[in-house]
Each structure stands twice: as structure tokens, then as C-alpha cells.
Amino acid sequence: VKVEPHVADLTADNIGELLEDVRVVLDGTDNFETRFLINDYCVERAIPWVYGGAVGSYGISMPVLPARSACFQCVFPEPPSGPQPTCETAGVLNTITSLVASWQVSLALQILCGREPEPMITTFDAWSGDVRQVRMPPRDPQCPACGLRSCRYLHGEHRVPVSLCGRNAVQIHDRRRPLDLDELARRLSPLGEVRSNGFALRFTIPPHEMMIFPDGRAINVAEGIVRARYRESLSAPKPLEPGRVYAFTIDLVGTSNVFRRGHRIRLDLTSSHFPQFDRNPNTGEPFGTSAKVRPANQTVYHSRQYPSHIELPVVEAAP
Incomplete structure (x- = not known):
């Protein structure tokens, strides 16, 4: 095969x-x-x-x-x-x-x-x-x-918009002509919430949402998670101390991907990934018992003293 x-x-x-x-x-x-x-x-x-x-x-x-x-x-x-x-x-x-x-x-x-x-x-x-x-x-x-x-x-003259799995989202691709996302954001802003970063535009009129890309799409290559209180042991949780700097090793699981010329790699850091993983209320209470949710703020340090980094091993192509 x-x-x-x-x-x-x-x-x-x-x-x-x-x-x-x-x-x-x-x-x-x-x-x-x-x-x-x-x-x-x-x-x-x-x-x-x-x-x-x-x-x-x-x-x-x-x-x-x-x-x-x-x-x-x-x-x-x-x-x-x-x-x-x-x-x-x-x-x-x-x-x-x-x-x-x-x-x-x-x-x-x-x-x-x-x-x-x-x-x-x-x-x-x-x-x-x-x-x-x-x-x-x-x-x-x-x-x-x-x-x-x-x-x-x-x-069809135009590709039919694709209804994505969940979230009432519609994804539109039109690769035959580039879109000016700034101009599109200006035109859509009076009609609903618009968020744009130059690479994609998100337009929301509850309960519907559109993600519009100028010429491509984002693909999740790998992901990993560390529950901070279990960073040292799954049987002996240790809550974090506010203001203290901690080092975490997050395993993205074995994967491989070919990055061609012009591809970009994006890193997303978040304190929650529900429903992929169980929600984290950030209260320190036992999971499944908390009735409250608190916001959590993370700071990623990147310096000589705290050299945050990503390991990307390069595998040579087979002859």
C-alpha cells in the first residue's frame, strides 16, 4: 500500500x-x-x-x-x-x-x-x-x-460556501482573485463584529460567523497540553504561585509536515481548549466541582534567562 x-x-x-x-x-x-x-x-x-x-x-x-x-x-x-x-x-x-x-x-x-x-x-x-x-x-x-x-x-461560477462542523460557521474561499481584507473590514464593520489581522477576517452576526481568507487557510499541524497543577506529577497536584516564573515542556506529539517555500508557522497559546480537553475554571478547585470561572493571564518569557523555544527537528528527505 x-x-x-x-x-x-x-x-x-x-x-x-x-x-x-x-x-x-x-x-x-x-x-x-x-x-x-x-x-x-x-x-x-x-x-x-x-x-x-x-x-x-x-x-x-x-x-x-x-x-x-x-x-x-x-x-x-x-x-x-x-x-x-x-x-x-x-x-x-x-x-x-x-x-x-x-x-x-x-x-x-x-x-x-x-x-x-x-x-x-x-x-x-x-x-x-x-x-x-x-x-x-x-x-x-x-x-x-x-x-x-x-x-x-x-x-458553478462560484464555489458554494462550506458550513463547518459546529459553531454555525461558514468558511469562504475565493482563490481566483485576492481580497482586500482592510477594505472588506471597513464595509462590513457597520453590520457586525469584524476582526482582521491581515491574514484572515472574521465577521460575526450572531449566531452566524464567517472566516474569509485572501488566498489560503490555516491548518492545525500539532497540539499539546499541560495542566499546570499536574506539571510534576499526575498524583500530587501543585498549584501555581502568582508572579513566579515556571518552565513547562509541552509535547506536541510526534508528527511530520512538509513546509514549502512561503509557508508560515503560527503558534497559538491558550489557557483552555474546550471541548477538545476538559475546561479549566482557573479556581484551583477539584475538576468537575467548581461552579465559578476566573480569567487567567499568562506571560511567555523569551530572554537569555528564560529562553522559551520550539524544537523543530528537520528530517532529511529520503534518497
Whole structure:
């Protein structure tokens, strides 16, 4: 097995390059807009693909078989509207993602071996143990993808904004023309809260939020955490003394990444990372018992006496 990783945002501009010459596509995305794009591409090129999704303890999967089954847009004509459970609001049970992925691989292996699976929608509940199957509906002659062949997500004049997982956020990319974020901030400021740092602009009208990038996006490469009171021992907590300088070693976990010319590395420091990690009320009380929350201020020292630094080992490319 040869794995060729690509760190990229799947768009109508690059999907042809990234999926060139593939025989089957497995969906591991987290939003309907990208799935509609995959569906358009696979329908137009008669490539089978396997949809999969999970939230909470619930999972779903189905094969999309060209000329034999309904396509993804036949089953889901439009993205779900209204409040929906997401990985942030409902969480995702780790076993359900493994279950859905295993089922997707099983369907893909059948396709690659020349035995197309039955066009069935399979749902799983890893908590209750329920597994159900229903036959996919017939193809819709008025479906924009496989019926009318308009494939608007693939050939649309503008890319459809992507609804991100959680936070009512919409992410917009328009790489065909650079945006003047300062001018855009000036125009949007009378309408809502605007925050811009030259690299991205965040525009908020509760409960909606837009992140607008001039020509790219930020990717989280690695992360780590140290609970300060447990800096020396997990069994013997020691609270911090205000005003005293402490040294912390934060393991970002083993990772590797190719940084090409022009890439930048950003470091974010925060006193909380909820819901990824349990919230820290900063009161010193036992976790799970505090009913109050206090703000915490951190100072990062960077001097000869306190040489804060990041270790970035460089690995030579294999010959």
C-alpha cells in the first residue's frame, strides 16, 4: 500500500488533479458541500464512491454506483437546514467512526474486486447496537447531478460556501482573485463584529460567523497540553504561585509536515481548549466541582534567562 498525502482544501479547481485516475473514492469529509462536490465529480466521470458520516454514536454509509444507483444528491437534494447535531455540540464516539470507516472499506474492496455491492443505506448506532439497512431510492430524473447533469457544485461560477462542523460557521474561499481584507473590514464593520489581522477576517452576526481568507487557510499541524497543577506529577497536584516564573515542556506529539517555500508557522497559546480537553475554571478547585470561572493571564518569557523555544527537528528527505 502506497499512501500519497495531500494537505489541501478540496475545491472544484483541484478535485480533478487530486482524484485523477482513481477507481473508487471514500468520503471522510465533515460537510455536505464538499460531499456534493465529490458527488458531481464522480457522477460526471462514472467513478463509484462511498459516503460515510458520523455524529454522536450514530453513523451512516452508502455506496454511490454510477448508472446503477441513485447518487448522493438524489438521496440528499439539499444540505440539512436548521440546527443540526455536530461533532462539537454532540461529540463523536470514537468507535462509531471506526465502524463506519471499516464498512466503507468493505464496500470499496467489493467494488475494486468487481463485485458491486447492493445500493443500500446502512445506519449504525454504536451505543444501542442497532444496525439497519434500507434500499436506496430510485434515481431522480430531475436530480441536478445524475439527472440533469448540471453538476453545479463542480461547474458553478462560484464555489458554494462550506458550513463547518459546529459553531454555525461558514468558511469562504475565493482563490481566483485576492481580497482586500482592510477594505472588506471597513464595509462590513457597520453590520457586525469584524476582526482582521491581515491574514484572515472574521465577521460575526450572531449566531452566524464567517472566516474569509485572501488566498489560503490555516491548518492545525500539532497540539499539546499541560495542566499546570499536574506539571510534576499526575498524583500530587501543585498549584501555581502568582508572579513566579515556571518552565513547562509541552509535547506536541510526534508528527511530520512538509513546509514549502512561503509557508508560515503560527503558534497559538491558550489557557483552555474546550471541548477538545476538559475546561479549566482557573479556581484551583477539584475538576468537575467548581461552579465559578476566573480569567487567567499568562506571560511567555523569551530572554537569555528564560529562553522559551520550539524544537523543530528537520528530517532529511529520503534518497
